[in-house]
Amino acid sequence: MMLIDLAANALASGAALGSIYALLAMGLAITFGLLHVPNVAHPAIVVAGAYAVALANGYGADPLLAALLLTVPFYVLGLGFYTFYSRAFELRGRGNSLQSLTLFFGVALVIEIGLVIAFGTDLRSVSVPYVGQSLSVGFVTLPYRFLVPALVTPAVILALWLYLTRTHGGLALRAVAHDERALSISGIDPSSVKRHAFGLATALAVLAGAALIITGPVDPFTDRSLLGRVFAVVVLAGLGSIPGTLVAAVLIGVAEAFVTTFVSPSWAPGVAFAILLGTLGLRPSGLFGASR
Amino acid sequence: MKINRREFAVLGAGVSAGLAMPAIWTGARAQGQPIRVGCSVSLTGALASTKNSLIGYELWRDDVNAAGGLLGRKVELVVYDDQSSPAAVPGIYSKLVDVDKVDLLFSPYGANLTATVMPLAKQRDRIIIGILTLASNDRLKHDKFFQAAPWGPNGAEDWARGFFDLAIANKLQRIAIIAADTEFSKTAAAGGKRVSEAAGLKVVMNQVYPPTLNDFSAILRNLKAAEPEAVFLCSYPPDSTAMVRGLSEIGVGESVKLFGGGMVGPQYASLLQTLGPALNGIVNFHLYVPEPTLKFQGIEGFLTRYQAIAKERQVDPLGFYIPPFCYAAGQMLSEAVKATGTLEEAKLAQWLHGNPVETIVGKIAFNELGDWTERRVLMAQFRNIAGNDLEQFRQAGKQVVLDPPALKSGDLVPFAKARA
Numbered sequence: 001m002m003l004i005d006l007a008a009n010a011l012a013s014g015a016a017l018g019s020i021y022a023l024l025a026m027g028l029a030i031t032f033g034l035l036h037v038p039n040v041a042h043p044a045i046v047v048a049g050a051y052a053v054a055l056a057n058g059y060g061a062d063p064l065l066a067a068l069l070l071t072v073p074f075y076v077l078g079l080g081f082y083t084f085y086s087r088a089f090e091l092r093g094r095g096n097s098l099q100s101l102t103l104f105f106g107v108a109l110v111i112e113i114g115l116v117i118a119f120g121t122d123l124r125s126v127s128v129p130y131v132g133q134s135l136s137v138g139f140v141t142l143p144y145r146f147l148v149p150a151l152v153t154p155a156v157i158l159a160l161w162l163y164l165t166r167t168h169g170g171l172a173l174r175a176v177a178h179d180e181r182a183l184s185i186s187g188i189d190p191s192s193v194k195r196h197a198f199g200l201a202t203a204l205a206v207l208a209g210a211a212l213i214i215t216g217p218v219d220p221f222t223d224r225s226l227l228g229r230v231f232a233v234v235v236l237a238g239l240g241s242i243p244g245t246l247v248a249a250v251l252i253g254v255a256e257a258f259v260t261t262f263v264s265p266s267w268a269p270g271v272a273f274a275i276l277l278g279t280l281g282l283r284p285s286g287l288f289g290a291s292r
Numbered sequence: 293m294k295i296n297r298r299e300f301a302v303l304g305a306g307v308s309a310g311l312a313m314p315a316i317w318t319g320a321r322a323q324g325q326p327i328r329v330g331c332s333v334s335l336t337g338a339l340a341s342t343k344n345s346l347i348g349y350e351l352w353r354d355d356v357n358a359a360g361g362l363l364g365r366k367v368e369l370v371v372y373d374d375q376s377s378p379a380a381v382p383g384i385y386s387k388l389v390d391v392d393k394v395d396l397l398f399s400p401y402g403a404n405l406t407a408t409v410m411p412l413a414k415q416r417d418r419i420i421i422g423i424l425t426l427a428s429n430d431r432l433k434h435d436k437f438f439q440a441a442p443w444g445p446n447g448a449e450d451w452a453r454g455f456f457d458l459a460i461a462n463k464l465q466r467i468a469i470i471a472a473d474t475e476f477s478k479t480a481a482a483g484g485k486r487v488s489e490a491a492g493l494k495v496v497m498n499q500v501y502p503p504t505l506n507d508f509s510a511i512l513r514n515l516k517a518a519e520p521e522a523v524f525l526c527s528y529p530p531d532s533t534a535m536v537r538g539l540s541e542i543g544v545g546e547s548v549k550l551f552g553g554g555m556v557g558p559q560y561a562s563l564l565q566t567l568g569p570a571l572n573g574i575v576n577f578h579l580y581v582p583e584p585t586l587k588f589q590g591i592e593g594f595l596t597r598y599q600a601i602a603k604e605r606q607v608d609p610l611g612f613y614i615p616p617f618c619y620a621a622g623q624m625l626s627e628a629v630k631a632t633g634t635l636e637e638a639k640l641a642q643w644l645h646g647n648p649v650e651t652i653v654g655k656i657a658f659n660e661l662g663d664w665t666e667r668r669v670l671m672a673q674f675r676n677i678a679g680n681d682l683e684q685f686r687q688a689g690k691q692v693v694l695d696p697p698a699l700k701s702g703d704l705v706p707f708a709k710a711r712a
Contacts, residue, residue, distance in 0.1 A: 005513075006514075017507055120340065121340040122562040123530065125533070125566045127680070132537055132541060132570055134541040141509075141542055143538070145541070146507065215507075216534050217529070217563075219530075260501075261510040265499065265500070265510070266501060268502060
């Protein structure tokens with residue numbers, strides 16, 4: 001196989017993989033990037049979303065369609081989640097990062113254990129006709145199980161970007177990230193805006209869960225392997241930059257694919273952090289941090 | 293006060309009886325008490341999928357008790373959840389030995405957990421049956437350790453040797469070795485490389501990958517370019533799934549005749565059902581498959597009973613991989629107790645070292661390290677898998693045994709042909 005073939009395939013696989021990483025990180029880009037709440041339970045919520053999608057798929061539902069419908073209950077779940085967090089920590093003046101981290105680690109563990117009790121530890125997957133098939137264009141071959149979820153991300157990001165820039169709710173969400181007090185002076189309850197943001201992030205987690213389980217099977221502990229990478233994506237993009245999340249994730253995905261193809265797959269997991277360290281050294285606010 | 297001779301004799305007898313009473317009472321009580329067999333099982337945590345081992349133990353206990361017990365005493369299991377955590381295991385086994393005072397021990401599942409209990413077993417000189425643990429006694433050389441799984445002698449390196457023997461027997465010249473970056477996989481890959489080179493096979497690719505890898509496209513493209521005739525893959529369930537899917541999506545090239553070997557995952561019903569026909573052609577290790585050459589005494593009855601319980605408890609519905617070997621672990625103990633008529637562990641160990649044991653997974657003989665004297669890890673080829681119905685995997689002819697020769701139920705069909 002020629003070098004150019006391998007490079008073209010690495011580029012295509014990496015871009016698709018990066019797009020999926022962006023979807024996995026999108027909820028965190030809101031909670032951590034915009035609200036500065038270090039929600040380390042986000043990958044666990046993604047995995048819970050994947051299980052919910054697998055359950056619906058068991059009744060014959062398409063995973064992405066099921067995920068779209070499940071965004072509603074997950075949004076409500078997110079509202080409840082933030083209400084609990086707000087009452088237990090923020091309103092009592094204990095919302096510092098370390099305590100929040102402890103809480104969210106605890107939440108992640110509870111979700112993992114809940115999934116084990118409810119579904120066992122066996123791998124769960126979904127049945128969709130396109131898994132096992134690929135799209136071939138010239139000498140580039142891309143499995144549909146990566147391509148289909150990868151195409152969801154730009155659509156989600158566009159919708160989210162339009163919401164954040166063109167609606168009052170979106171503007172309020174961005175405003176709460178910048179100056180909570182100024183927002184209260186203008187008569188808007190910051191808590192209610194944050195609650196809504198958490199709902200949104202949790203709803204996005206179920207879409208990410210669908211993407212995750214289409215690419216491969218999951219078990220209750222899959223979140224542990226996602227945590228580092230999704231944080232790397234959000235920090236590399238620059239906190240609060242939603243379109244930047246896609247760029248950062250694709251950059252990581254392509255770099256990983258090239259390293260896997262031309263160097264060694266063993267090096268691939270370190271790529272995200274190497275890029276992150278290199279970028280933060282030159283640009284501490286991340287790639288698009290200044291634009292928010 | 294004067295004591296005459298008769299009074300002195302009565303008093304002496306009384307004192308002697310009094311002193312001996314605790315021992316007599318304890319002995320009599322022990323005779324009536326059940327024989328306790330202790331172990332930890334990963335009921336929760338990352339290894340909870342192995343909790344079906346408990347069904348194997350329970351069925352053995354029930355069968356022994358239904359036949360009148362051992363030495364006229366009932367058998368009782370003392371089981372704790374180790375939460376899949378190696379840190380929890382030493383405490384559990386100390387409790388089993390010191391507080392629960394169990395008579396005999398099974399190890400936890402697998403090498404990682406068992407490694408933490410072996411020093412205790414050796415220090416207390418206790419007999420312990422290893423449950424699918426690999427090479428756990430190679431360093432300690434405890435003379436009362438016995439293995440319930442068929443990894444054979446030098447298991448750490450040679451458990452997957454059957455795959456390489458197949459490559460050699462089928463005159464394949466070029467081999468690729470791909471292994472997850474874990475101790476278990478890398479050791480097997482190193483053993484395979486050594487065997488391949490000794491047999492004159494050319495290792496055209498020797499690749500380690502991180503266990504979290506989900507996209508094997510790049511590796512498969514590099515594999516195609518290397519044009520191997522055999523591909524040895526040592527993987528864990530998520531990456532086994534990703535690789536099997538990659539085979540359909542990207543392909544592996546026409547040169548490949550033999551693919552698989554050390555994939556963990558396709559032994560379990562959940563993955564068999566998920567992957568279905570995508571498994572066709574793959575040759576992979578297993579410990580038991582329902583082929584006519586493996587009709588050991590009692591295995592079919594055991595599986596029928598297991599499968600009814602497994603359905604109720606929502607664990608692996610097939611139960612080919614772990615439970616029969618847990619039942620066999622119990623049989624090893626009960627046969628030794630019956631033959632020696634004692635619970636004295638030195639005598640039990642001596643008997644097990646000197647005598648083969650008939651079990652539901654065949655006749656087992658042990659070497660000086662307690663490993664099976666013969667490797668009996670199966671290399672079976674998936675054939676004629678249609679759809680995702682689990683029932684088909686209970687039939688013969690779906691996982692054809694190619695190695696070891698004594699249990700062979702068919703010959704290798706080249707990879708591409710078996711997938712056609």
